[in-house]
Amino acid sequence: MTPTHEIPSHPTITFTVNGEACSFIMGDGSHELPPSYTLAQTLRERLGLTGTKISCDHGACGCCTVLMDGKAVLSCMLLTVECEGKEITTIEGLGNPVTGAIDPLQQAFIDNTAFQCGFCTPGIIMSAKALLNENPSPTVEDVKEALAGNFCRCISHYHVLDAVIATVKKGGE
Amino acid sequence: MKEYRFIGKSTPRKDALDIVTGRTKFINDLTVPNMLYGKVLRSPLPHALIKNIDTGEAMRLPGVKAVLTYKDVPDWMGGLPLHVRILDSKVRYVGDAVALVAAETEDIGEEALRLIKVEYESLPAVYDVEEAIQPGAPQLYEQFPGNVLPQGIPAFGPHSLRELVIGDLEKGREEADFIVEGSYAYENIPNPLPPESPGAIAAWEGTDTLNVWSASQGPHMIKVSLQRRMGSINLHSMGTPVGASYGSKFMSWQYVLPAAALAKATDRPVKFCYGRSEHLAAFTVRLGSRIHGEVGIKKNGEVTFLSGDWLVNTGAFSETSQAMVAVGCGEVQLMLRCPNWSLKPKVVCTNRTASGQIRGFGGQELECALLPLLTMAMEKADIDPVNFFKRNYVKPGDGYYWRDGNWWVCRGIDYTKAMEQGAVRFGWKDKWKGWLKPSSVKGVKRRGIGVGVHGNADVGEDVSEAYVRLDPNGTATIYSGLAEHGTGQRSNICKMVAEILQLPLDRVSVTPNDSRVNPYEMGPVGSRGTYAIGSAVIAAAEDAKRQLFEQIAPKFAVKPEDLETEDGMVYVKGKPGTGIPWIKGMDYDRTVMGRGRFEPDFALPNFMMIFTEVEVDTETGKVELLRVVGATDVGQIIDPPGIVNQLNGCLGSAGIDSALFEETVIDTQLGRIMNPNMIDYKWRTFAELPEMEHVILETPIPSHRFHAIGVGEIATSPGPSAILMAVTNALGVRIHDYPLTPDKVLSALGKINTAKRRVK
Ligand code: FES
Ligand code: FES
Numbered sequence: 065m066t067p068t069h070e071i072p073s074h075p076t077i078t079f080t081v082n083g084e085a086c087s088f089i090m091g092d093g094s095h096e097l098p099p100s101y102t103l104a105q106t107l108r109e110r111l112g113l114t115g116t117k118i119s120c121d122h123g124a125c126g127c128c129t130v131l132m133d134g135k136a137v138l139s140c141m142l143l144t145v146e147c148e149g150k151e152i153t154t155i156e157g158l159g160n161p162v163t164g165a166i167d168p169l170q171q172a173f174i175d176n177t178a179f180q181c182g183f184c185t186p187g188i189i190m191s192a193k194a195l196l197n198e199n200p201s202p203t204v205e206d207v208k209e210a211l212a213g214n215f216c217r218c219i220s221h222y223h224v225l226d227a228v229i230a231t232v233k234k235g236g237e
Numbered sequence: 238m239k240e241y242r243f244i245g246k247s248t249p250r251k252d253a254l255d256i257v258t259g260r261t262k263f264i265n266d267l268t269v270p271n272m273l274y275g276k277v278l279r280s281p282l283p284h285a286l287i288k289n290i291d292t293g294e295a296m297r298l299p300g301v302k303a304v305l306t307y308k309d310v311p312d313w314m315g316g317l318p319l320h321v322r323i324l325d326s327k328v329r330y331v332g333d334a335v336a337l338v339a340a341e342t343e344d345i346g347e348e349a350l351r352l353i354k355v356e357y358e359s360l361p362a363v364y365d366v367e368e369a370i371q372p373g374a375p376q377l378y379e380q381f382p383g384n385v386l387p388q389g390i391p392a393f394g395p396h397s398l399r400e401l402v403i404g405d406l407e408k409g410r411e412e413a414d415f416i417v418e419g420s421y422a423y424e425n426i427p428n429p430l431p432p433e434s435p436g437a438i439a440a441w442e443g444t445d446t447l448n449v450w451s452a453s454q455g456p457h458m459i460k461v462s463l464q465r466r467m468g469s470i471n472l473h474s475m476g477t478p479v480g481a482s483y484g485s486k487f488m489s490w491q492y493v494l495p496a497a498a499l500a501k502a503t504d505r506p507v508k509f510c511y512g513r514s515e516h517l518a519a520f521t522v523r524l525g526s527r528i529h530g531e532v533g534i535k536k537n538g539e540v541t542f543l544s545g546d547w548l549v550n551t552g553a554f555s556e557t558s559q560a561m562v563a564v565g566c567g568e569v570q571l572m573l574r575c576p577n578w579s580l581k582p583k584v585v586c587t588n589r590t591a592s593g594q595i596r597g598f599g600g601q602e603l604e605c606a607l608l609p610l611l612t613m614a615m616e617k618a619d620i621d622p623v624n625f626f627k628r629n630y631v632k633p634g635d636g637y638y639w640r641d642g643n644w645w646v647c648r649g650i651d652y653t654k655a656m657e658q659g660a661v662r663f664g665w666k667d668k669w670k671g672w673l674k675p676s677s678v679k680g681v682k683r684r685g686i687g688v689g690v691h692g693n694a695d696v697g698e699d700v701s702e703a704y705v706r707l708d709p710n711g712t713a714t715i716y717s718g719l720a721e722h723g724t725g726q727r728s729n730i731c732k733m734v735a736e737i738l739q740l741p742l743d744r745v746s747v748t749p750n751d752s753r754v755n756p757y758e759m760g761p762v763g764s765r766g767t768y769a770i771g772s773a774v775i776a777a778a779e780d781a782k783r784q785l786f787e788q789i790a791p792k793f794a795v796k797p798e799d800l801e802t803e804d805g806m807v808y809v810k811g812k813p814g815t816g817i818p819w820i821k822g823m824d825y826d827r828t829v830m831g832r833g834r835f836e837p838d839f840a841l842p843n844f845m846m847i848f849t850e851v852e853v854d855t856e857t858g859k860v861e862l863l864r865v866v867g868a869t870d871v872g873q874i875i876d877p878p879g880i881v882n883q884l885n886g887c888l889g890s891a892g893i894d895s896a897l898f899e900e901t902v903i904d905t906q907l908g909r910i911m912n913p914n915m916i917d918y919k920w921r922t923f924a925e926l927p928e929m930e931h932v933i934l935e936t937p938i939p940s941h942r943f944h945a946i947g948v949g950e951i952a953t954s955p956g957p958s959a960i961l962m963a964v965t966n967a968l969g970v971r972i973h974d975y976p977l978t979p980d981k982v983l984s985a986l987g988k989i990n991t992a993k994r995r996v997k
Contacts, residue, residue: 114259120915127432170257173253182252182478208923212923217481223885
């Protein structure tokens with residue numbers, strides 16, 4: 065009377081990253097994903113998606129921002145196990161997967177030189193993208209509010225605001 | 238003014254696409270096969286001897302490959318003069334390194350740190366710069382009695398500037414209409430806090446070759462400065478894009494040496510990146526700067542003498558503080574024409590995290606402490622500060638002692654016009670109501686204005702070398718060890734070369750930052766990117782062009798000087814129809830290599846003035862920064878959005894905000910930094926941006942091919958003192974204790990009684 069279906073002792077977790085399904089077996093074995101892994105760690109260390117940056121690792125700076133079901137989240141503050149069934153988008157997944165064209169927001173960052181060192185840039189672009197998903201025609205004040213959790217030490221803020229507003233204007237044309 | 242094809246035009250940064258798509262690989266994005274992770278056990282005590290250290294249990298943890306203590310690390314040294322071991326039997330600040338671990342994962346490494354048992358013998362600690370020099374004060378180093386470091390820096394030559402003694406103080410005293418004296422300080426030791434914490438990967442090849450990848454502002458200098466200290470090894474230094482530095486990642490031995498020691502002990506590559514609180518608590522902060530000074534002024538605003546003791550608190554060691562003192566002593570003469578000086582610096586060690594290289598490099602620290610004294614003098618003479626700076630900022634023909642101890646005569650430009658236009662844009666005349674007078678008062682809100690100035694003649698410091706290689710397919714490659722740390726300078730040198738060779742920008746590129754490939758490069762520090770690095774690259778491009786024409790001239794049967802090139806075609810001047818592509822002239826199996834070198838030149842000071850307007854709420858004590866206007870003259874803008882970005886940088890990285898809310902707070906009972914995280918260490922957010930404008934003039938600078946001079950480094954420097962002046966004027970009472978947090982404002986207004994000042 066051996067049971068045929070045992071509950072697996074190592075549960076798996078499955079979610080989508082940039083349109084592709086990925087699953088991990090959770091556990092402390094060498095090929096498993098430790099339950100303590102944050103989403104940021106999983107993205108960077110297991111999926112090679114190093115575009116997502118870790119700065120404070122503490123929920124304070126926004127460098128690790130990614131989209132979860134279209135909304136901005138701090139990937140350093142989320143455990144990977146919390147992502148079951150979610151759709152995650154990282155900076156690498158913006159743009160058109162068919163044509164390979166970058167997102168208009170990314171183009172606006174290039175056109176406005178909306179960065180200096182660029183370390184904060186992926187997080188800022190993802191926060192701005194989440195805002196535009198929710199509100200396609202934000203005011204400058206809305207943008208400032210939405211990006212208030214994003215640290216930029218080089219003070220590229222002014223050019224970032226120009227870039228986001230330029231995207232809004234282009235979208236409205 | 239000459240119209241250029243690329244220079245002065247807004248062009249996308251060459252690295253822009255990688256940055257906005259997340260493809261840029263910063264140091265912590267890199268891995269090397271078989272790599273281990275380095276971790277550092279840090280001291281919980283500010284000053285102690287290590288009596289016993291037991292690493293057995295940590296060593297037995299599976300996945301741990303090495304645990305090093307002071308007993309078994311190589312004797313590689315850092316500091317100026319060399320006095321800092323990677324690990325020592327004595328710890329000198331909370332956060333000082335006690336042991337190093339290399340492990341298969343970061344988590345294992347951290348677990349191992351917890352298993353190391355250390356017995357300390359606690360020693361008394363000292364934090365205040367003046368207490369540290371008292372007889373009987375705790376001594377940090379045996380070789381530095383009284384905690385005072387020897388002055389001078391060999392790299393600046395045998396006469397490197399140690400103090401400023403010029404003229405005759407007595408004469409200056411006699412000539413003064415007013416003399417003021419006082420003690421002021423800028424010692425809130427703000428953290429430049431780049432978003433990327435410092436880090437490196439080290440891997441040995443055999444026993445005598447070390448490969449280092451690092452986030453460094455001067456990767457080539459890692460090779461130059463460390464390989465000798467490490468026993469004459471070959472050090473290959475690969476620089477990664479730097480997630481900003483603001484000067485702080487120039488002296489990279491603090492992270493390169495531990496990684497190299499662990500890599501040696503394990504015979505595997507080791508990555509060591511600071512964690513965030515480690516970065517905030519144990520990496521370098523600004524110098525502490527305190528002045529006891531006296532200054533004489535005439536009614537017309539002429540300064541007749543300045544004397545003072547400049548006490549520089551460098552924390553647990555000197556990374557390069559004597560160099561910063563030398564440059565600071567130079568820079569103060571640019572800000573202030575004065576015939577009689579006696580400024581005596583003292584660099585002092587105390588039991589807190591070390592101070593190190595940060596933009597402003599000594600000058601910002603000195604001037605921020607000095608400005609309250611100068612403004613009191615201006616107030617006595619009843620002179621408008623803009624007029625004071627106009628009269629006293631260095632002019633062509635004026636001389637000054639620079640860091641090398643030599644007397645240099647300014648061959649730069651007169652910045653009076655930039656000051657005047659900045660004042661007009663700011664509306665200074667309308668808002669300036671006199672000393673200690675607000676520009677407006679509405680209920681509990683009082684507004685005030687202030688202005689600061691700073692200049693630096695390091696735009697031409699040190700040597701740069703570059704090569705430019707031309708390939709027959711009509712492309713140019715720049716060989717330069719220039720790091721990209723946010724200024725866009727790697728892109729800008731492409732613009733310079735594209736301009737000279739008249740090549741489309743996408744046909745010009747820079748080699749990877751690798752010391753095996755590139756010639757000597759000091760690095761983009763002190764605003765030297767445009768003049769020093771740029772001139773080396775320009776010379777290499779001109780040399781390559783000359784050789785190209787020499788090769789091709791026989792085909793046209795003309796002299797090389799008669800040729801011109803555009804878009805990879807060569808033709809006889811004035812006859813575009815004669816053009817042939819480079820490949821026809823050179824053949825497919827040849828390249829041309831041009832060489833360029835820049836020699837130091839300290840005769841061209843740059844200039845930055847910052848006007849600020851603040852609003853102080855006298856009920857809450859909160860100071861709000863409303864508006865900033867920057868004024869400068871750069872000769873020729875290379876990249877318009879780039880320079881605006883750099884000037885906007887005046888707020889962060891231990892700049893303007895170090896007068897408003899940024900500070901590293903030390904608990905002087907325990908010696909600990911109380912705010913080593915990005916919530917308690919305050920920084921400016923998108924929601925709190927002041928209005929920001931810049932007046933950027935372009936008066937051609939004679940010594941540069943495109944008549945340009947750099948200014949980025951000093952964008953932060955004039956800001957803090959301008960804020961102090963603005964708040965003082967808004968309140969109508971003197972306030973000078975950086976940063977001007979609400980408690981200090983309210984106590985200046987007599988509304989609260991703050992307990993004894995925090996001692997740093
Ligand atoms: S790294 Fe996630 S918020 Fe700072
Ligand atoms: S661009 Fe450097 S921190 Fe934002």
